[in-house]
Amino acid sequence: MPRSPNAESPSGRVDAPDAPDVPNPGVAHDAPTIPEPDIRLAQDLLFFAYRDFTNAADVILEELGLGRAHHRALHFIGRNPRITVSDLLLILRITKQSLARVLGALVEQGYVAQAPGPDDRRQRLLSLTGKGAALEQRLFKRQVERLAPAFSQAGPAAVEGFRAVMRAIMDQTARDYMDGGGGDGG
Amino acid sequence: MPRSPNAESPSGRVDAPDAPDVPNPGVAHDAPTIPEPDIRLAQDLLFFAYRDFTNAADVILEELGLGRAHHRALHFIGRNPRITVSDLLLILRITKQSLARVLGALVEQGYVAQAPGPDDRRQRLLSLTGKGAALEQRLFKRQVERLAPAFSQAGPAAVEGFRAVMRAIMDQTARDYMDGGGGDGG
DNA sequence: ACATTAGGACAGTATTATTGACTCAAATGG
DNA sequence: CCATTTGAGTCAATAATACTGTCCTAATGT
Numbered sequence: 158m159p160r161s162p163n164a165e166s167p168s169g170r171v172d173a174p175d176a177p178d179v180p181n182p183g184v185a186h187d188a189p190t191i192p193e194p195d196i197r198l199a200q201d202l203l204f205f206a207y208r209d210f211t212n213a214a215d216v217i218l219e220e221l222g223l224g225r226a227h228h229r230a231l232h233f234i235g236r237n238p239r240i241t242v243s244d245l246l247l248i249l250r251i252t253k254q255s256l257a258r259v260l261g262a263l264v265e266q267g268y269v270a271q272a273p274g275p276d277d278r279r280q281r282l283l284s285l286t287g288k289g290a291a292l293e294q295r296l297f298k299r300q301v302e303r304l305a306p307a308f309s310q311a312g313p314a315a316v317e318g319f320r321a322v323m324r325a326i327m328d329q330t331a332r333d334y335m336d337g338g339g340g341d342g343g
Numbered sequence: 344m345p346r347s348p349n350a351e352s353p354s355g356r357v358d359a360p361d362a363p364d365v366p367n368p369g370v371a372h373d374a375p376t377i378p379e380p381d382i383r384l385a386q387d388l389l390f391f392a393y394r395d396f397t398n399a400a401d402v403i404l405e406e407l408g409l410g411r412a413h414h415r416a417l418h419f420i421g422r423n424p425r426i427t428v429s430d431l432l433l434i435l436r437i438t439k440q441s442l443a444r445v446l447g448a449l450v451e452q453g454y455v456a457q458a459p460g461p462d463d464r465r466q467r468l469l470s471l472t473g474k475g476a477a478l479e480q481r482l483f484k485r486q487v488e489r490l491a492p493a494f495s496q497a498g499p500a501a502v503e504g505f506r507a508v509m510r511a512i513m514d515q516t517a518r519d520y521m522d523g524g525g526g527d528g529g
Numbered sequence: 530a531c532a533t534t535a536g537g538a539c540a541g542t543a544t545t546a547t548t549g550a551c552t553c554a555a556a557t558g559g
Numbered sequence: 560c561c562a563t564t565t566g567a568g569t570c571a572a573t574a575a576t577a578c579t580g581t582c583c584t585a586a587t588g589t
Contacts, residue, residue, distance in 0.1 A: 335384075
């Protein structure tokens with residue numbers, strides 16, 4: 158099993174926005190049949206852009222003996238303070254055991270704090286410590302250095318298009334996360 | 344993709360947040376200082392879109408006992424017939440040993456053929472066999488099923504913007520590859 | 530009381546990557 | 560001709576990230 162066993166998983170925080178003009182997901186009924194070269198180009202774009210985007214923070218991570226998995230956890234905890242372990246697992250779509258190693262290191266090194274849930278004391282609500290927030294800011298800055306010039310250069314209209322396309326590429330579950338409090342209100 | 348030791352570029356062009364309104368003669372024009380929420384959003388978009396894009400082909404790969412590394416090699420060999428091993432390494436940015444295992448499996452299972460270079464007989468020019476092209480088509484189809492509806496839904500203008508932004512995110516090396524024969528001409 | 534849930538832990542394995550050193554054959558240059 | 564470099568392959572060891580299955584505790588809920 159290479160990666161994720163399932164492509165879709167029913168998530169918790171589903172705040173269903175009624176889809177606009179999405180007919181049947183998966184099948185383009187009347188779609189103008191995108192030419193193959195356009196798709197080929199998009200494959201390359203996704204590979205190179207994602208690779209170089211993620212590479213941006215690697216120097217800092219390596220200094221600290223952390224990896225990208227730690228960065229991802231840090232990012233999503235920072236964006237969702239007091240998130241439960243379960244909800245974080247749903248976002249990352251990795252197994253509990255995979256997260257445990259990464260999260261354990263982050264807690265042990267004082268980047269992430271755990272607090273018992275007020276309603277359910279079994280929960281360990283995750284938040285960044287001051288140290289964790291500082292590191293996340295450092296990592297974030299590196300990615301800003303890559304993304305901001307790209308956005309400026311491409312212009313606001315292009316950025317709008319970028320957002321629309323990227324959003325349409327991901328699954329409904331991920332769209333739901335982004336619409337519901339994920340990252341902007343939680 | 345766990346990590347790469349070489350980040351390859353501190354991305355020379357960095358606009359300092361401390362120096363806001365300085366006109367920048369070198370590049371297009373000065374950045375209107377992209378708001379942090381826009382960058383945060385883009386981080387999430389890149390994570391989810393890339394994840395779900397790559398997941399699309401996983402079912403087929405798993406059937407065949409192959410991984411994403413095999414898919415990437417298959418993709419870039421398909422797009423660059425008779426590519427040398429060295430050039431493939433430059434595109435993928437992995438080590439010879441990492442490629443060797445993947446490439447060995449693809450050759451052994453008859454997906455990729457090696458031919459001695461006509462000018463330099465040390466080279467083993469890589470191409471897809473019929474079987475390899477068929478598999479690549481199958482994998483490609485899965486990704487079309489994810490990308491084509493996204494493109495149709497977002498519209499041509501959005502796709503243009505998507506391309507501009509993604510292109511601007513990657514390093515110069517990758518842009519050069521895409522401009523030069525990479526993928527469309529050889 | 531009992532089943533379920535949240536979280537953690539242990540043991541083992543797979544994939545993809547890394548480094549370093551080494552071989553071999555072909556090309557290249559004094 | 561011979562020495563060096565280069566393209567490719569290989570061996571051995573290791574790291575990071577992920578997976579599986581199983582078991583455990585404590586809190587919840589019925």
